Amino acid sequence: MKILSKSGNELLLLAMKDDSAAKGDYLLIEDRSRSMIVQVYDEEYLSSQALVEDIVKEEVVNASSMENLHDPLNIGSLSRLVRDARIFRAKIRASVNDGKLSSDVTWLPSRVESRIRRLAMKELDSFLGRQGIFSIPLGRTSDGEEFEIYAEDLDGKLTIITGKKESGKSHLSKILVKTLVQHGAFVVIFDLNNEYNGIGWNRDGTPSSVHRQVKLLEPGKTLRFSLNYCGKGAVSGMLKNALDMPAASLREFFRIWDWLENKQSLSMDAIGNAVNTWNINELVRDALVSRYHVIQSSRLFADNGLQFEDMISAGSGGAALVIKMDEVSPTVRRMVVELVLSKFVDLLERQVIPPIFLFAEEAHLYIRDTYWEDIITRMRHFGIYTTFITNQPDAIGDAIYRQVDNIFLFNFTNDGDLEKISKVSLADNDTIRSIVRTLPQRHCLAIGKAVCDLPVVIRVAAAEVLMFGETKKFFKK
Amino acid sequence: MVNNMATQLNPPFDASISLGDLGIAESLSKCIEPKLEELKGKRIVFSRDDKKMIPIDGWGVRSDLNPTTVTTIRPIKENALVAAIDSSSVKLAETEEGGLYGTKCGIATAYAGRALMHFKIGPVLFYLSESSIQDSELEERLARLTLLDDDFAKRLIRVRAERAVQKELASHLTNSIILVDGSLKASAFEDRERSIGKIAESCVLRKNTMIGISKGTKFKVLERAAYPLTKVPGPAYIEVDMIIKSLIRNTVGSNSMIKLEKNSPVLRSDIVGDRSESLGMLLGNDPVAGGYPETLRLAHYISIFTSTEMTCLRSHVLNSYDVTELAADDIRRTLLGSISI
Numbered sequence: 001m002k003i004l005s006k007s008g009n010e011l012l013l014l015a016m017k018d019d020s021a022a023k024g025d026y027l028l029i030e031d032r033s034r035s036m037i038v039q040v041y042d043e044e045y046l047s048s049q050a051l052v053e054d055i056v057k058e059e060v061v062n063a064s065s066m067e068n069l070h071d072p073l074n075i076g077s078l079s080r081l082v083r084d085a086r087i088f089r090a091k092i093r094a095s096v097n098d099g100k101l102s103s104d105v106t107w108l109p110s111r112v113e114s115r116i117r118r119l120a121m122k123e124l125d126s127f128l129g130r131q132g133i134f135s136i137p138l139g140r141t142s143d144g145e146e147f148e149i150y151a152e153d154l155d156g157k158l159t160i161i162t163g164k165k166e167s168g169k170s171h172l173s174k175i176l177v178k179t180l181v182q183h184g185a186f187v188v189i190f191d192l193n194n195e196y197n198g199i200g201w202n203r204d205g206t207p208s209s210v211h212r213q214v215k216l217l218e219p220g221k222t223l224r225f226s227l228n229y230c231g232k233g234a235v236s237g238m239l240k241n242a243l244d245m246p247a248a249s250l251r252e253f254f255r256i257w258d259w260l261e262n263k264q265s266l267s268m269d270a271i272g273n274a275v276n277t278w279n280i281n282e283l284v285r286d287a288l289v290s291r292y293h294v295i296q297s298s299r300l301f302a303d304n305g306l307q308f309e310d311m312i313s314a315g316s317g318g319a320a321l322v323i324k325m326d327e328v329s330p331t332v333r334r335m336v337v338e339l340v341l342s343k344f345v346d347l348l349e350r351q352v353i354p355p356i357f358l359f360a361e362e363a364h365l366y367i368r369d370t371y372w373e374d375i376i377t378r379m380r381h382f383g384i385y386t387t388f389i390t391n392q393p394d395a396i397g398d399a400i401y402r403q404v405d406n407i408f409l410f411n412f413t414n415d416g417d418l419e420k421i422s423k424v425s426l427a428d429n430d431t432i433r434s435i436v437r438t439l440p441q442r443h444c445l446a447i448g449k450a451v452c453d454l455p456v457v458i459r460v461a462a463a464e465v466l467m468f469g470e471t472k473k474f475f476k477k
Numbered sequence: 478m479v480n481n482m483a484t485q486l487n488p489p490f491d492a493s494i495s496l497g498d499l500g501i502a503e504s505l506s507k508c509i510e511p512k513l514e515e516l517k518g519k520r521i522v523f524s525r526d527d528k529k530m531i532p533i534d535g536w537g538v539r540s541d542l543n544p545t546t547v548t549t550i551r552p553i554k555e556n557a558l559v560a561a562i563d564s565s566s567v568k569l570a571e572t573e574e575g576g577l578y579g580t581k582c583g584i585a586t587a588y589a590g591r592a593l594m595h596f597k598i599g600p601v602l603f604y605l606s607e608s609s610i611q612d613s614e615l616e617e618r619l620a621r622l623t624l625l626d627d628d629f630a631k632r633l634i635r636v637r638a639e640r641a642v643q644k645e646l647a648s649h650l651t652n653s654i655i656l657v658d659g660s661l662k663a664s665a666f667e668d669r670e671r672s673i674g675k676i677a678e679s680c681v682l683r684k685n686t687m688i689g690i691s692k693g694t695k696f697k698v699l700e701r702a703a704y705p706l707t708k709v710p711g712p713a714y715i716e717v718d719m720i721i722k723s724l725i726r727n728t729v730g731s732n733s734m735i736k737l738e739k740n741s742p743v744l745r746s747d748i749v750g751d752r753s754e755s756l757g758m759l760l761g762n763d764p765v766a767g768g769y770p771e772t773l774r775l776a777h778y779i780s781i782f783t784s785t786e787m788t789c790l791r792s793h794v795l796n797s798y799d800v801t802e803l804a805a806d807d808i809r810r811t812l813l814g815s816i817s818i
Binding site: 053061064066067069075079082083 | 585586592593594595596597598599600601602771775778779783784785786788789790792793
């Protein structure tokens with residue numbers, strides 16, 4: 001390979017047939033004591049008008065009559081080499097001076113003297129100093145080298161996994177969840193498609209290594225709370241945000257709550273009786289009665305509900321709390337999310353539980369708009385580290401993208417999605433558009449802190465766990 | 478003192494001097510008579526890039542020849558192989574002592590009205606220096622000119638390569654038509670064993686026909702003589718042996734002006750063999766498009782150097798012959814600058 005030209009932070013490299021590099025590969029351009037790290041983001045033919053004319057002419061001639069060659073100097077093979085020559089478009093990512101990584105890329109490597117070679121992931125890691133204690137093996141790079149990130153890279157961070165349908169997003173998130181649990185972390189999953197329960201099982205049906213640590217919580221069944229445990233704050237948040245209760249009605253509800261609490265008789269039945277007998281405006285009573293019935297039918301409250309801190313202290317080696325939301329109505333989903341998040345914030349504030357990792361699939365379907373930023377900014381400080389998984393990048397606001405630490409981008413072919421993601425992601429537009437468009441299934445482009453801000457293409461490892469949540473089909477193969 | 482200074486700074490003659498004072502304009506007008514008044518009423522075709530341009534409908538001048546001399550060509554449906562040959566040569570590099578040239582030959586064949594196959598020969602490289610020219614049996618003055626003039630050198634290589642191919646085809650084929658680009662005229666550059674005369678001899682011995690077709694002719698008289706062909710609807714020819722033989726020596730075969738299709742250009746053709754039969758066999762076996770044989774067109778395309786081949790040849794020379802490339806510049810560009818319009 002040879003350097004052809006430079007424009008901005010982009011290098012054009014001339015590659016012959018045997019020079020191989022895939023989109024996303026890193027190359028090291030060595031020029032005496034200095035080196036430059038570049039990443040290939042696109043590949044095209046070396047093309048000139050004359051070359052195209054030659055190819056067309058030859059094809060036309062060969063189509064009209066059979067060819068016989070006498071080429072004593074074997075110029076034809078050289079000619080074929082020229083026609084197969086390619087241009088790699090590469091972005092300059094960093095330079096290496098005396099073995100140390102530097103962001104000084106203001107110098108130009110020699111076109112004549114420079115040696116260009118592929119950079120192995122291990123070598124890149126050593127330049128980056130990328131290391132940690134709790135590794136999460138994600139799969140392999142295009143070279144076949146094993147690739148891992150570290151749990152520390154997700155700790156305290158906001159992560160987004162996005163890509164089009166069936167590109168492998170859930171697959172990656174399950175790997176992350178399982179490995180985090182193996183490392184002793186507590187992970188809460190809002191499971192919209194009932195697929196995370198499979199983490200507890202291997203593909204052959206035997207229990208997985210985290211089988212005992214996976215807790216399936218079904219709203220109205222295994223996920224029920226006592227009113228006292230939730231507290232006035234969580235319940236009022238639920239009424240206000242999930243059930244859209246007006247302020248006037250909310251005030252009356254608080255008075256009822258306080259009265260029952262003082263009497264130490266706080267229960268769903270007591271609230272129901274109070275609402276019916278309380279001396280209030282009839283419109284307010286109607287508002288309270290309708291909300292009461294929704295809460296009753298959700299069966300989210302019981303006298304003896306679960307306590308998260310008990311579950312977490314019981315699973316001292318880490319746990320995955322899978323909140324199953326596929327069979328509940330959108331209103332109940334919102335109620336569950338409000339209650340769970342409020343309760344975790346309360347527990348974290350009081351330092352009753354350690355920080356947790358939250359995995360939210362298609363969160364736009366159950367988290368209200370105004371709540372997003374709260375999750376991102378406030379909850380991070382309490383110790384809720386969120387990973388959003390979505391196939392609609394435009395469902396996540398720009399404000400959230402600006403706070404994001406890691407993005408795992410799977411394939412997108414839709415121009416609108418690419419436009420959105422390239423505008424807000426942590427890598428440059430050209431890299432995103434070119435690499436993401438051509439990513440095969442289960443390949444992703446990792447961007448952000450986990451990869452020290454150098455985008456890496458990863459082939460995500462095959463799932464060891466049982467895959468639930470796959471699309472049910474009428475015509476079975 | 479100020480006056481002295483002014484005198485010293487002045488140019489040797491007055492800056493307001495005019496061309497009229499020097500008499501240049503007058504001298505120029507007398508060097509040859511412009512005679513522009515004679516242009517009046519003439520029909521003209523503008524030249525472009527030194528290329529030969531011909532009026533689409535001919536010059537429209539009357540021919541002194543009797544229109545009955547026009548002979549219609551009837552395609553003969555008797556299968557025969559048509560082999561068309563073309564070649565090209567380029568200058569690739571220069572050394573202190575000589576020049577490095579490349580040549581390519583193309584042979585395109587057709588049979589029973591269909592293209593059969595084509596052969597690409599080369600590129601082949603030749604280094605022309607004093608020693609190689611001495612071995613070429615060239616006349617001394619011509620040999621020296623060849624070393625001095627690139628066009629002569631390229632012509633030498635092209636003629637010799639083309640004649641070598643023609644000779645082999647003429648000696649191996651029978652009852653075939655050998656098509657050559659250009660007239661069948663002996664060249665000062667050909668070697669004795671592979672002269673056009675010897676090739677024609679081989680053709681006759683092996684019952685081959687050789688037809689040379691020229692796309693253009695320098696002789697305006699031939700265009701005038703071919704005027705009746707423009708009025709004929711189909712393929713036809715006019716014999717022009719008398720005119721050609723009176724203008725040039727060393728031509729081989731009979732000379733004609735031919736038209737191979739309706740509304741197609743008139744071409745000069747030299748034929749070794751029976752004129753009518755040869756042209757009839759050609760039309761019967763070689764597809765003709767735009768008034769030009771397809772085999773000859775294909776031979777032309779496969780024999781010219783492409784820019785990719787030129788690049789590859791340079792690379793081959795650098796890699797194979799232990800040469801050192803020196804930095805070079807276009808002297809005209811250096812001296813004249815780069816003002817382009």
